Amino acid sequence: MTTVIEPAIARSAKSGVQPLLAIRTIAKSFGKNPVLRDISLQIAEGEFMTILGESGSGKTTLLRIIAGFESADAGEIVMESERLDLLPPYRRRVNTVFQNYALFPHLSVEENVGYGLRVSKLSKDEIAARVSEALAMVKMTPFAKSKPANISGGQQQRIALARALVNRPRLLLLDEPLSALDANLRRQMQVELKSLQREVGISFVFVTHDQEEAMVMSDRIALLRMGELEQVASPREIYSRPATAYTAQFIGHTNLLRGDVRGNVARCNSLSWPVDLPDGPALFSLRPENIRLVTSGVGGADMNLIRFGGKVQNQAFHGATELLQIVCEDGLMVSVRTATREGRQGELHLEFSPADAVPVRESAERG
Amino acid sequence: MSDARSNSRWLPWHALGVFGFLYLPIVTLIVYSFNGPGVGGFPPRNLTLDWYRMLFADDAIWESVLNSLIVAFAAMGISLTFGIPAALALDRANFPGKALFRRLVLLPLILPGIITGLSLLMLFRAADVKLSLVTIVLGHGTALISVATTEVFAGLQKVDRAQEEASLDLGANYWQTFWRITIPNLRLSIIGAALLIFTLSMDEIAVSFFLIGRDNTLPLEIWGRLRRGITPEINAISSIIFVFSLIAIVGWYRLRINAEGKPETPAELVEVA
C-alpha cells in the first residue's frame, strides 16, 4: 500500500473539526494506589484508537472510566460539548464489548442483540429490523435463536460486537475482546474488526496488551505505562520514531545503545557516528532490521554507513527472518534481523545508517 | 454504578430491619433471663442472677445436658462413619440405584423431622427394640448423615485428584492413600461437618420426640417444662444454649473460610447433589 493514511486526528485538527471525545487530565487511584495519573487524550471521529499497555498499566481502568463503570478522581471527559463523566453508564452514547463478552445466558442470541433497543423502547418492528441487520453484519444470522451457551467463543465475540453496535453508539469501547481466542482466529478477527470499523465509521477505542495487534489495527496507538501516556502516534510513527526507551522496547524488538555525545558525535563503546544533539549522555534505539550485513567487499561502501564487526553468539529462526545475537570485540551485544540463511558462523561485518539510530528519552521512574 | 445507590437507599434500612427481626427475640430472651420479676413485663428491672443460680442447682436439666452430649457425640460418630464414604461413593462410584441413594440420603434434610422420627419408631417397634438413648442416637445419626455427606462432597470437589493419583503412583495402596491423603485433605470439611452435626443434634426435637425412652435430652427436657408453664429458668438455659451455638457456628464458619471459598450450609447444599 503506497497511500499514506493520515491519522484522522491530524486531519481533523487541520480542518478545525472538534474531536469526538476529549479526555482531560483524568486521574484515578484505588486506595493508595495511583492507577491513572494525568491522562489527556483526544479521539477523532471515525478513528481506530488503541490503548496499549502491560497489565497494571491502567488501560482497562481508563476504558471503564469512559464507559462509566468507574469514576475518575480528577479531570473530565467531554463528548460533543457535553460532560460525559457526569452521566451514568446507561445514559452515555457509548457501548462496550466486554473481555469475556458478558452475554446474557438466559436470553437467546437475538434477544441479547436487541437488549439495548428493547430497553430504549423502540417499536418491535424497528428492533427486529435492526437486529437482523446487526446479525448479518457479523455473519451470525443462522444463530439468531441459539443460546450463548451453545455457540463457540469466536461466535460469542461476534454477538457481543453486534449487541454493542446495534445501538449505533458514537463510540465503541473494546476491552481486549480477542484475548480469549486462539492465534489464528485472533488474526482473522483482527482483520474483520478493522474492516468492520471502516464500514461502520464509528470511532473504536480498543484496549490490548498485544503490540502486534495494536499495530495491525490502529489508526493511532496510545501507549500507556504505569498510569501515564508514553507516546501517542500512528503505528508507523511509534515504531520508527519511538519517544522513549520503553516505547522502543515494548513495540517490536530494538537495540538500546547507551552512549555519550560530545561535539556532535555520539560514542557507544567503539562505535561512533555524527549526531545533531547537545553534549551529554544519550540513549539510542536501533532496530535489528536496520543493521545489515555487509555484502559487497570493503570497496564501494556508502561513506555514511557505520561499520563494525562481531561474532554470532546465537541464531534464532523466525521463519522468514532470523534474529542473530552478535557480540562485538568490545563486549557490545546487538541483535540483528536478517533474511534466513543456515549456519552463520565466525566473524560478520555489519553496518547501519546513523539516521536509524533514533535518540530516545529515558523513561521516567514511577513509583 | 454510582447512580444505582441513590435509587435503593431503602435497601440498607430493610437489611437492618430484617436483622433486627432475626435478633431481637433472642436478645429479649437474654435480657429477660436477668429480669427479677421473671418472664414478661416491660421494662426489665431488678436485674438478678437468681434464675441462673436456680438453673445450676437443677439436676434434671444437667442430667439431660449430659444425655444430649452423649447422643451428640455418638451421632457424630455414626454420621461421619457413613457420611464420608457416602460422599466418596457419590463422587467416584457408579452403581445401580445411585440416583435413588442420593435422594434417600438427602431426604431427611428436607423432610419434616417427624416423618423420619416416626418411621424409625415403626422400625424399632417391628424389631422389638426398646426406646432409649440408643434409639435416639440411631435416629440422629441417620438423619444427620446427609449433613456429613453434603459437607464432605463439597469439600471433595476442591480436592486435587492428582494427589491421590500421585500417592498410588508412589506405591501406596487404596487404603493407605485413603488415610494418608484423602482424609487429611478433607480435614476441614470433616471438622466442619462434625461441628454442624453436633450442634444440630444438641437441638434436635422432632426425631427425638418419637424415639425417646426414659432419659431425656436437653431440648425434650425443656419442652416438658414448657408444657407445664414458663419459668425464667428456661430463659437462662436458653441464653446459655445461644452462647454455645454462637461459638460453634462462628467456629464452623471460620473453618470453612480457611478451607477457602464460600461456606455452604445444608440449606443450599441440596443443589450440590
Place this chain on the structure above:
Amino acid sequence: MFSRAYRTAITLPPLLWVALFLLVPYALLFCYSFWSVSPSQTIVHDWSLDNYRELFRVNVYLQTLFRSMWIAARVTIFSLLLGYPLAYYLSFYAGARKDLFYQLVIIPLWVSYLVRAYAWKTILGSDGVLNTLLQYVHLTKHPLEFLLYSPFAVVLTLTHIYTPFAILPIYASLEHIPRNLVEASHDLGASPLQTFWRVIFPLSIPGVLAGATFAFVLSLGDFLAPLLLGGPSGIMISNIVVSLFGAAYNWPLGAAISLCMLLLVLALLLLTEKLEKKWSFR
C-alpha cells in the same frame, strides 16, 4: 482409577445403613398406612384403603391440611419478601462487610429452634414483652389477644425461623451472577431498575425456588411452633400426626397422613427441580 474393591468399600456400608434405617422405615410407613388399629389397641394387618378414605371423609384432616398449607404459604411469601432484598443487599452492596453480614445471617439459622420459638412465646403473651411495652408507652390499654395462640403467632414465628433458610440459596444464586452482566446491561442503556428485572432477577430464580421450597416444606411439617404458640386455631397437620402416635393411638392413620405429607413434599421437590432446570442457564 479406583479399584472395584475401593468402590465397593465406600459404597456398601452407607448403602446398607441407609437401606436399613431409611428405606425400611419409609417402607414400613407405607405399609402401616394400609393397616388399622383394633379396639384392643393392636395393629391389624388388614391391607385396606380405609385410612385414606377416612382422611377425605372426616373434614378435620383436610381442613387442617389446607390450613397448614395456607400457613406455610404465608411463611414462604414473607420469608421471600424479607429475605430477597437482604440477600440482594448482601451480594451487591455489602462490600467489605459481606462476610460479617453473612455470618449474622447464618447464626440465627443454627441457634436452637426451641430457643427461638420460646422467645416469641415470651414476647407475644398477654403478659409478654410486647404487650407490656405497648401498654407502657400507652399505645394500647389492654393486651392484644391475637398475638399469641393464633395462626398469626405461628406464621410470625415460622417466618422468623425460616427466613434465613430462604436467604441463603437466594444469596448463593445472586453471587453466581457475573458482575460484568450488570455492567453490560447498564452499558446497553438499562437503568438499575430495568437491569434488576431483566437480568438479575431472572438469573436468581433458581435460588428463589430453592429458598421457597425450604421455607414451604419445612413450615408445612412443623409441629413445635403450633404446639407452643398456635392455640386451638393454630393446629397444623403435624400436630394431628403427633397425637395419633401419642394419646390418640392410631398409628396406621398417622402413617397415612404422614405418607400423604411425604408424597406432597416429594411432588413439590420434583416440581421445583424441573422449574430450576428450566431457569438455570449454565
